[in-house]
Amino acid sequence: xxxxxxxxxxxxxxxxxxxxxxxxxxxxxxxxxxxxxxxxxxxxxxxxxxxxxxxxxxxxxxxxxxxxxxxxxxxxxxxxxxxxxxxxxxxxxxxxxxxxxxxxxxxxxxxxxxxxxxxxxxxxxxxxxxxxxxxxxxxxxxxxxxxxxxxxxxxxxxxxxxxxxxxxxxxxxxxxxxxxxxxxxxxxxxxxxxxxxxxxxxxxxxxxxxxxxxxxxxxxxxxxxxxxxxxxxxxxxxxxxxxxxxxxxxxxxxxxxxxxxxxxxxxxxxxxxxxxxxxxxxxxxxxxxxxxxxxxxxxxxxxxxxxxxxxxxxxxxxxxxxxxxxxxxxxxxxxxxxxxxxxxxxxxx
Amino acid sequence: xxxxxxxxxxxxxxxxxxxxxxxxxxxxxxxxxxxxxxxxxxxxxxxxxxxxxxxxxxxxxxxxxxxxxxxxxxxxxxxxxxxxxxxxxxxxxxxxxxxxxxxxxxxxxxxxxxxxxxxxxxxxxxxxxxxxxxxxxxxxxxxxxxxxxxxxxxxxxxxxxxxxxxxxxxxxxxxxxxxxxxxxxxxxxxxxxxxxxxxxxxxxxxxxxxxxxxxxxxxxxxxxxxxxxxxxxxxxxxxxxxxxxxxxxxxxxxxxxxxxxxxxxxxxxxxxxxxxxxxxxxxxxxxxxxxxxxxxxxxxxxxxxxxxxxxxxxxxxxxxx
Ligand SMILES: Nc1ncnc2c1ncn2[C@@H]1O[C@H](COP(=O)(O)OP(=O)(O)O)[C@@H](O)[C@H]1O
Ligand SMILES: [Mg+2]
Numbered sequence: 035x036x037x038x039x040x041x042x043x044x045x046x047x048x049x050x051x052x053x054x055x056x057x058x059x060x061x062x063x064x065x066x067x068x069x070x071x072x073x074x075x076x077x078x079x080x081x082x083x084x085x086x087x088x089x090x091x092x093x094x095x096x097x098x099x100x101x102x103x104x105x106x107x108x109x110x111x112x113x114x115x116x117x118x119x120x121x122x123x124x125x126x127x128x129x130x131x132x133x134x135x136x137x138x139x140x141x142x143x144x145x146x147x148x149x150x151x152x153x154x155x156x157x158x159x160x161x162x163x164x165x166x167x168x169x170x171x172x173x174x175x176x177x178x179x180x181x182x183x184x185x186x187x188x189x190x191x192x193x194x195x196x197x198x199x200x201x202x203x204x205x206x207x208x209x210x211x212x213x214x215x216x217x218x219x220x221x222x223x224x225x226x227x228x229x230x231x232x233x234x235x236x237x238x239x240x241x242x243x244x245x246x247x248x249x250x251x252x253x254x255x256x257x258x259x260x261x262x263x264x265x266x267x268x269x270x271x272x273x274x275x276x277x278x279x280x281x282x283x284x285x286x287x288x289x290x291x292x293x294x295x296x297x298x299x300x301x302x303x304x305x306x307x308x309x310x311x312x313x314x315x316x317x318x319x320x321x322x323x324x325x326x327x328x329x330x331x332x333x334x335x336x337x338x339x340x341x342x343x344x345x346x347x348x349x350x351x352x353x354x355x356x357x358x359x360x361x362x363x364x365x366x367x368x369x370x371x372x373x374x375x376x377x378x379x380x381x382x383x
Numbered sequence: 384x385x386x387x388x389x390x391x392x393x394x395x396x397x398x399x400x401x402x403x404x405x406x407x408x409x410x411x412x413x414x415x416x417x418x419x420x421x422x423x424x425x426x427x428x429x430x431x432x433x434x435x436x437x438x439x440x441x442x443x444x445x446x447x448x449x450x451x452x453x454x455x456x457x458x459x460x461x462x463x464x465x466x467x468x469x470x471x472x473x474x475x476x477x478x479x480x481x482x483x484x485x486x487x488x489x490x491x492x493x494x495x496x497x498x499x500x501x502x503x504x505x506x507x508x509x510x511x512x513x514x515x516x517x518x519x520x521x522x523x524x525x526x527x528x529x530x531x532x533x534x535x536x537x538x539x540x541x542x543x544x545x546x547x548x549x550x551x552x553x554x555x556x557x558x559x560x561x562x563x564x565x566x567x568x569x570x571x572x573x574x575x576x577x578x579x580x581x582x583x584x585x586x587x588x589x590x591x592x593x594x595x596x597x598x599x600x601x602x603x604x605x606x607x608x609x610x611x612x613x614x615x616x617x618x619x620x621x622x623x624x625x626x627x628x629x630x631x632x633x634x635x636x637x638x639x640x641x642x643x644x645x646x647x648x649x650x651x652x653x654x655x656x657x658x659x660x661x662x663x664x665x666x667x668x669x670x671x672x673x674x675x676x677x678x679x680x681x682x683x684x685x686x687x688x689x690x691x692x693x694x695x696x697x698x699x700x701x702x703x704x
Contacts, residue, residue: 137611140610141610145610148606154603155625156624156625166610
């Protein structure tokens with residue numbers, strides 16, 4: 035599973051204020067965000083960020099409001115200029131790029147979906163969907179078919195002639211997604227794309243995204259402040275707090291081994307039985323002794339517990355696509371349900 | 384050298400009792416001049432300004448005159464066109480314009496009735512003259528004002544410079560800037576009142592263009608940037624269309640202010656209904672003045688309704704389609 039690295043962020047710093055260079059020196063010398071704000075009225079937006087974004091994966095950046103998520107994602111298409119650091123896309127440092135090259139990147143390589151949809155209110159749904167193509171100079175008659183195809187794909191086949199304000203929030207964001215897909219970019223940036231939607235619609239949209247991703251294998255950077263959403267979507271989860279990355283890993287690994295108390299608190303309320311999957315806690319090799327049945331490696335623990343009807347002496351064979359890859363025992367499942375405290379024993383799987 | 388007290392005492396010369404503290408005069412130019420003729424009286428001061436102005440007048444004219452000459456031509460041509468074309472062509476054309484911008488039969492009928500009423504009381508020519516001047520001046524206001532507003536919206540520095548000028552143009556009574564204009568051009572030139580009207584009426588369209596573009600939703604602008612629009616694509620594809628309701632509100636105000644000013648500008652030979660109002664005032668012909676005033680009210684309502692209706696059309700096509 036070693037995938038190409040599509041984009042990466044290296045030693046990125048962003049400081050908002052009148053003299054970010056001088057402030058950067060202080061930050062590098064060890065000054066923290068509150069202190070910097072107090073002494074020199076500069077906001078430490080991002081601090082020494084290093085993230086690799088792998089091709090075909092959903093990288094989720096999670097953090098509370100004000101942690102710097104929007105600032106971070108806007109460095110990937112240079113809507114925000116960094117104070118220091120590098121942003122590599124397909125191996126090239128886009129900070130060296132001039133205006134035309136950068137424009138091409140935004141038109142063809144990256145597309146973006148916004149929290150508040152940000153559709154053009156004076157253009158129809160179809161015209162909004164074709165915005166990236168229209169920006170490249172393609173006539174409406176020529177992009178219409180492509181735009182309609184993606185509108186169809188997000189379930190808005192008949193709405194092309196309407197105006198954005200005639201649609202509900204969920205439908206507007208579907209247009210936002212169709213607009214990003216129509217640009218046919220390899221990378222999609224989604225800044226809290228579902229945060230403004232009602233919970234039920236939100237779940238729908240998450241499923242839609244996963245469904246599309248199954249088929250299209252885009253490189254997606256998804257931002258959220260919601261842990262459930264992060265766990266549902268992420269292949270790679272980056273946790274941001276006060277402008278620094280405090281842990282990044284596969285989501286299950288973060289749940290099982292939180293790096294610090296902040297993350298422990300964060301994951302404390304999660305329904306672990308539903309989120310943790312068999313693959314994260316199974317042991318490899320053939321099961322010792324008798325097995326009570328078979329489970330898939332992507333089953334969540336809840337379904338295994340249901341299968342065992344609560345009995346603790348069961349052991350299951352784990353299958354991947356029908357072939358046995360290991361085993362899992364009920365006591366291991368129960369142990370995994372108890373959140374690990376960093377002060378306590380190390381709950382090795 | 385004499386002290387101030389001596390000067391004042393000497394100025395009061397003949398009087399038997401000297402100035403008391405109570406009626407001590409302010410040491411103004413005139414007072415000082417009485418005491419010491421070497422100090423010029425204020426009349427010389429105003430003369431000085433006048434001759435200074437007359438001295439640069441020639442130079443100023445050689446620059447400003449050719450620049451503004453097209454305005455005179457436009458005004459003359461438009462006045463000629465609207466008064467010489469037969470009424471049975473002009474009225475339908477005005478109705479057609481109303482239809483195009485408002486799509487409202489009621490307003491078309493209103494235009495017909497208003498103009499017919501004015502024509503019936505023999506104010507047709509004056510009303511057409513007034514309209515002709517308003518059309519030309521408002522057109523030039525938009526032509527200059529919208530680009531100025533766009534430039535202001537893009538540069539905070541330019542905005543800081545232009546806003547005080549707009550404030551001044553808006554607060555100065557129009558008579559004040561009529562004065563230098565009268566000296567600069569001869570009273571018979573149409574551009575004299577043309578410039579006065581434009582200076583006065585351009586303010587709202589500039590202001591509201593600037594405001595309108597600055598008020599465009601920042602998220603939408605960010606989306607335009609994120610999809611790689613050039614500045615030009617952003618301006619014409621996003622900013623101007625979304626600012627259009629505000630820009631049109633500015634155009635409406637500009638037209639209304641042109642109407643107000645064209646009445647005042649009859650003082651400096653602008654033709655139209657204002658001339659009749661002025662006649663009413665000058666020769667105390669109450670009836671003439673009142674009827675002309677009534678004509679102005681009708682024109683005001685007409686222009687306001689038509690521009691507001693087209694504004695409402697833009698508003699809905701912007702948000703509702
Ligand atoms: N243009 C700006 N000027 C000053 N501070 C800013 C600016 N943009 C963001 N910030 C600050 O940077 C921090 C991160 O903001 P943001 O990236 O919007 O957070 P998030 O998207 O995670 O809610 C916040 O403290 C915010 O106040
Ligand atoms: Mg944000």
